[in-house]
Amino acid sequence: MTEPKDLCGRCAAMLQEGYDLKxxxxxxxxxxxxxxxxxxxxxxxxxIEKHSKSKA
Incomplete structure (x- = not known):
């Protein structure tokens, strides 16, 4: 797990496609x-965490 990062709404929406945002x-x-x-x-x-390749 990484440390929390501050993201604006636009960047969070954009990064959500390639990463798991919590x-x-x-x-x-x-x-x-x-x-x-x-x-x-x-x-x-x-x-922010990377998407896992395999989905069960």
Missing amino acids: RVGGGVDHKVTCSHCGRRRYGAAYT
Whole structure:
């Protein structure tokens, strides 16, 4: 497991296609500086893991 990264909503939606994103905490989005694009937008903290190749 990796440490949580702050992602904006747009980057989280884009990264969701290639990675398993799990939202840390809960509730409402808050202002974060996105780790991916560097912009200050509404978002949350996520843990990022690669998709597994085999699905059971």
